[in-house]
Amino acid sequence: MSEPAAYSALDSQRFGIRVFRARADDVAAVSELTQFARSADLDLLIVRCPVEAVAAAQLLERAGGILTDTLVCYRGPTSSFEPSPTASPCVRLCQETDRAVLEAIARASFAGFFGHYHADPRLDPAAATEGYVEWATSALADASSVVLVSETEGRLSGFLTAKKLDAKTWEILLNGVAPEFQRRGIYAALFREIGCRARAQGASDVLVSTQLANLAPQKVWSRAGLALDHALYTFHWWKA
Template identity: 35%
Template sequence: MGWHEVMQAEAVRAAASPLESARFGRSVERLTVSAEAAAELSDVRAAILASDADIIVLRYPAERVGWFAGLTTLGRTAIPADSLVYWRLGVGKGRAPDPVPGMWPGGTPAADEVRRLVRDIFAAYGNHYLANPLFEAGAALDGYEEWALRSAAQGGCVTVSDQAGVLALATLEEDATRTEILLAGVVPQARGRSVYAHLLRAVEDRAASRGAAEVVISTQGHNTGAQRAWARYGFEPVQTVLTVHLIRDRLLV
């Protein structure tokens, strides 16, 4: 979920999700409350009651911790689906590793290579889809592949490679002032070699080359290993967002 939606949007935002609906065979809607939205639970309730979707993926700031009880009284089953944590780095402030001979940064791979890398890197990653009994785990991985291919089609990828091939991949969304890392990871056989830090350096260098002011990134709250790597590099935590799936009760009978 993009930085603007989570951090800066001024209102509760409801939007149909046709890609997820097609992927999972159920109508899916995204409902998002940003950190800056002056929203009340009553606003969220109204949006939920107005929705015809089978499943609503609701995200809201974790400090609204009291909201969950109210979400259980709206004729839907409310399933906690982990959290998203957002971190930020000022460009030029990263604790970048020294270059390693025989390891180099690169750009966007071919589409087939992107598919392979995503499936290799994220096969065991537990995301919010896994909390939902109506969603298949394999289809969730398909979603990551689709997401990465959209970035690749726009040239929005960074890699780290050595003589053996591509070791790590990051997919990006970029605007004039910000680089957002959407997906980032290292292939299993290259883990434990500080490759991830070199991937972060490649992203920061790319952001600096185009004059961006910051790099932002997010992950599921349980992914503490990635967050430790971000902290070592110089990222700082900014916001935690709760994810709740709201499922029409009749679908679970």
């Protein structure tokens, strides 16, 4: 029989503890998980729970789980993406030679992020930020990923990573704009470009997610014709 939670090597290595991850859709799944967690060799269990499964969320709270974020997942058709009439900023594919700047932008934009790692006071925030940096750069070595960067005033200003899930769907994974370039429409330009590329390569849909409190990307997605598809709570349950 398979275990109700999976060991996360990446999280465990990053924080120097044993981390497991799971999803719980109902009360029965939460009961099974908490039973498993109490007897397994783990420090932290990260659980995602659909927002409509209120009884399961309440059981996770009673079991000692702390709410660390609410993930909102948007979906939309690529048919609503049109190239920009203006060419500014320039958005292009990321090259291996951009790696150091990509890392610096990811580090600066994700420091103190809204996500569940930064929201947990028991996790090192610097290690949490490095997780996003690694996630951004690992896309460069992944053949099914696309990494775009924007150039503003002769410098790299932002990035976006996406993955082809199947012939019809691209998932946009990680986006960041360097703090000194934010609120200038750069993210909107990166997002438009990835939607146009997905459309040109025959994808019909794009998927993307962020934290409920992260308003800036949700504004961009709504304007690009995406709509909220589903939402998940993230709980952290510590063994001791």
